[in-house]
Amino acid sequence: MDYTLAPDLVALRAEAVEVAEAAVAGREVKEDSWLVGNDAEFARELGRRGWLGMTWPKEHGGHGRTKLERFVVFEALISHGAPLASAWFADRQIGPTLLQYGSDEQRRAHLPGLVSGEVMWSIGMSEPDAGSDVASIRTRAVADGDSFVVEGQKIWTSGAAQSDYCYLIARTDPDARPHAGLSEFIVDMRSPGIEVRPIVDMTGNQHFCEVHLNEVRVPAANLVGTPNGSFSQVMRQMEHERGGIDRLVSNRALYDDALLEADRSDPLVRQEVAALETMYRIVRIMVLREVLEQAPAGWSAATKTLGTEFEQRVASFCGRVAGPRATLWNRVSRNICYAPGYTIMGGTTQVLRNIIGERVLGLPREPRGA
Numbered sequence: 001m002d003y004t005l006a007p008d009l010v011a012l013r014a015e016a017v018e019v020a021e022a023a024v025a026g027r028e029v030k031e032d033s034w035l036v037g038n039d040a041e042f043a044r045e046l047g048r049r050g051w052l053g054m055t056w057p058k059e060h061g062g063h064g065r066t067k068l069e070r071f072v073v074f075e076a077l078i079s080h081g082a083p084l085a086s087a088w089f090a091d092r093q094i095g096p097t098l099l100q101y102g103s104d105e106q107r108r109a110h111l112p113g114l115v116s117g118e119v120m121w122s123i124g125m126s127e128p129d130a131g132s133d134v135a136s137i138r139t140r141a142v143a144d145g146d147s148f149v150v151e152g153q154k155i156w157t158s159g160a161a162q163s164d165y166c167y168l169i170a171r172t173d174p175d176a177r178p179h180a181g182l183s184e185f186i187v188d189m190r191s192p193g194i195e196v197r198p199i200v201d202m203t204g205n206q207h208f209c210e211v212h213l214n215e216v217r218v219p220a221a222n223l224v225g226t227p228n229g230s231f232s233q234v235m236r237q238m239e240h241e242r243g244g245i246d247r248l249v250s251n252r253a254l255y256d257d258a259l260l261e262a263d264r265s266d267p268l269v270r271q272e273v274a275a276l277e278t279m280y281r282i283v284r285i286m287v288l289r290e291v292l293e294q295a296p297a298g299w300s301a302a303t304k305t306l307g308t309e310f311e312q313r314v315a316s317f318c319g320r321v322a323g324p325r326a327t328l329w330n331r332v333s334r335n336i337c338y339a340p341g342y343t344i345m346g347g348t349t350q351v352l353r354n355i356i357g358e359r360v361l362g363l364p365r366e367p368r369g370a
């Protein structure tokens with residue numbers, strides 16, 4: 001079933017497609033442009049158009065528009081490979097987190113820069129020994145007068161080298177149970193003691209980084225939400241991160257190109273296109289349920305799992321269409337190399353399947369040590 005958008009949304013989508021096409025014209029399009037396509041000027045353009053903080057309340061500097069309007073704009077931008085990365089984390093999860101958990105002062109200080117697209121954020125959650133298991137985070141923040149002193153290391157921090165602020169999770173109570181002693185901080189990336197080392201991935205991207213924090217002073221006023229209460233806040237933030245359209249259409253532009261080339265008289269190609277189109281429509285409906293807040297709690301784990309498995313299937317379909325060309329270095333082969341990351345970032349598929357089983361479906365947990 002296809003849903004029809006109202007005429008104003010159709011017009012908004014056409015405008016967003018035009019903006020995206022202008023942004024990618026004459027440049028190399030990178031799949032996953034919301035993560036690797038850094039372009040500070042494009043972020044400011046989104047801000048000028050009122051496309052950042054679209055759904056946030058007007059009293060907080062947002063534009064008070066509907067969630068469907070935001071969906072339409074970003075579906076169009078990401079599907080066409082527009083370079084969103086300088087603004088995306090801020091719009092997708094930092095703003096909503098500050099709106100929900102931030103202090104008035106934090107909202108006043110940070111939301112305007114998010115809405116204008118002038119300030120870039122990164123997310124410092126994962127560590128070398130704490131990826132899926134967030135509760136193992138070892139970076140420490142120790143209270144000292146009116147600040148915290150932060151010591152530790154983050155890894156895979158996307159956009160850290162360009163970001164102005166990092167939303168950092170650190171252990172504030174070493175004696176509490178692992179899940180209970182974590183807090184969240186706004187960290188100014190220009191603070192003394194921060195060293196960022198970009199990591200080159202196998203496709204040549206350098207978007208994610210190691211972030212080393214050596215006695216970094218963070219004002220106590222930058223603690224977001226409840227001290228030692230990060231775990232439930234982070235779970236909420238993951239809901240923003242997992243259920244969106246970015247998990248479905250990040251290599252859509254590549255797919256659209258491959259479709260023009262594919263031999264559609266070949267029954268195997270036709271069968272694969274039918275399977276992909278079906279899967280695409282199902283996940284799009286799942287994303288829309290998230291957008292309209294109609295999905296059950298925790299369901300974004302399922303949306304992200306199916307969406308990213310779809311993107312991996314798209315990557316291999318494009319490879320099969322390209323044939324021997326896929327063994328050379330080009331967009332298709334780069335996406336094949338990049339695609340395993342889809343089901344790792346934002347929570348691995350295995351971990352998300354555990355969440356679906358245990359928290360959404362209520363299946364019994366495997367006893368420890370079994």
Ligand SMILES: Cc1cc2nc3c(=O)[nH]c(=O)nc-3n(C[C@H](O)[C@H](O)[C@H](O)COP(=O)(O)OP(=O)(O)OC[C@H]3O[C@@H](n4cnc5c(N)ncnc54)[C@H](O)[C@@H]3O)c2cc1C
Pocket residue numbers: 122123124125126127128129130131132133155156157158159208341342344345346347348349350351354
């Ligand atoms: C492109 C990309 C961008 C990223 N950007 C960021 C970022 O900006 N900020 C940030 O903080 N992090 C970022 N990450 C890190 C990402 O969140 C972690 O890689 C992810 O959570 C997995 O953690 P890990 O790599 O430590 O793997 P591990 O947690 O060590 O997992 C290794 C393997 O074990 C499996 N596994 C682990 N636990 C279980 C379990 N309980 N049950 C079953 N299987 C399990 C996993 O599925 C995986 O296959 C990014 C990662 C990628 C690939």
